[in-house]
Amino acid sequence: MTNDSAPPITTIDESQVNTLYVWKIAFIAAMGGLLFGYDFMVIGGVTIFYEAYFDLVGQPSLLGLSVASAPIGCILGAIFSMFFADRFGRKTLLIWAAVLFAISAAGTAFAMSFTVFNLFRLIGGLGIGLAANLSPMYIAEISPASHRGRVVTANQFTIMVGIVVSQVVNLVIERYGARMPIVEGALTWNQTIGWRLMFGAELIPALLFFGLMFTVPRSPRWLIKQGRTEEARQVLTKIGGEDYAAKEVADISSTISSEEVGRTNLRELAEPRLVKIILLGILLAVTQQWSGLNSVFAYSHQIFGDAGIGVSGTMISLVLQGCTMLIFCVVAMFVVDTVGRKKLMLLGALGISITHFLIGLSFHRNSTGIMVVALFLVAIALYATTLAPVMWVLLSELFPNRIRGVALGISVVALWTAYLILTYTFPLMRESMGTANTFWLYAAFLFVAFLVMAVALPETKGKTLEQIERDLFK
DSSP states (O other): OOOTTSOOOOOOOOTTOOHHHHHHHHHHHTHHHHHHHHHHHHHHHHHHHHHHHTTOTTOHHHHHHHHHHHHHHHHHHHHHHHHHHHHHOHHHHHHHHHHHHHHHHHHHHTOOSHHHHHHHHHHHHHHHHHHHHHHHHHHHHHSOHHHHHHHHHHHHHHHHHHHHHHHHHHHHHHHHHHTSOOOBTTBOHIIIIIHHHHHHTTHHHHHHHHHHGGGSOOOHHHHHHTTOHHHHHHHHHHHHOHHHHHHHHHHHHTTSOGGGTTOOOGGGGGSHHHHHHHHHHHHHHHHHHTTSHHHHHHTHHHHHHHTTOOHHHHHHHHHHHHHHHHHHHHHHHHHTTTTOHHHHHHHHHHHHHHHHHHHHHHHHTTOOTHHHHHHHHHHHHHHHHTHHHHHHHHHHHHSOGGGHHHHHHHHHHHHHHHHHHHHHHHHHHHHHTOHHHHHHHHHHHHHHHHHHHHHHOOOOTTOOHHHHHHHHHO
């Protein structure tokens, strides 16, 4: 339901937008993405070390649990965000996320048992679940329409930075530990101490994120939803000037009725048009995860071991993966507002499907080594340009102002559920089906997703959030 008494604003002059201010806010909020990326990726470089410390060798179900404990937390964090993002606001919950990241980093580093390790990984997952939902949502809600694609993609850029940082930290610590003597019984320094430092290093950016989040404003769209219109006007004036602020306030207010101010009507989730958009959001989230790339990141040592690559070679390939993701995420920032969201999603789904088919073929024919690494880098380049950043842009755009927190939260819960299934089942599938068949299964899913998106996905580039809402719900 929208406010019919306030006519929509069809054109908003963005010529006076303070671009530096917008980017400053975006990059601070996107530090949640950096921590997401670090926490998300650090596990790929340490499994081989804590696997020995916690005696998980030959126990794929327990190894899968050690990787899946964070996604379980992600699901819980996304559920919490779903119900409380519209109540407490995006800024407040991002501050809470920073606290959770800090607790997880310290707790995991000092964990002496497998149970405690998983508990603190779950707490880190809570932080990821909050940040993954709220950082792109907050950035989209403060961004002018002409900037939004690039600015929201900055969140994915910082995720990639976090990934690269975690891989470099892992590599440096692993190289240092390789020169150290045996520490405890038959365990190496990396198997007893090194992996703890890899997790603990996250504490530094977590504390920085916590402090910087107090310097950014609240989301103007959230403020208007709470009836705090004057505060919203002040934020928007800082972003684009008084005329821009007046038109934005009027436009945003036109999508929120007086009955919806300060409250969220969950019954709207059953509205047929909204159900279709939520299902589309779930499809986008699941597609990003079941593209299979995150199983590569989480189980790099096992996959590259199958390809005949040793520990040091795998650590180097992890850094190459991270650098590839970072470079092509920058490419995405330049093309998302020109090429458009839909074309990029279709390119990613079809391109990665073909690449996974070739990866499976390589394993099937035992053509491993450098060939497999090259194919993975192609898949990662496609992923970083398309599915990884563009999905977050679309999820931050598709849902109406009045219920965005809940609707986006549903998609993020689906995303982390898909990730949990992916990371828990990969070692089991690898054992039972083989690596080749596992990647062929991912390829088949992506091809089906390509066909569905070709029919169902709308184009949102260049439109305000309110214009998108009117187009989808007219």
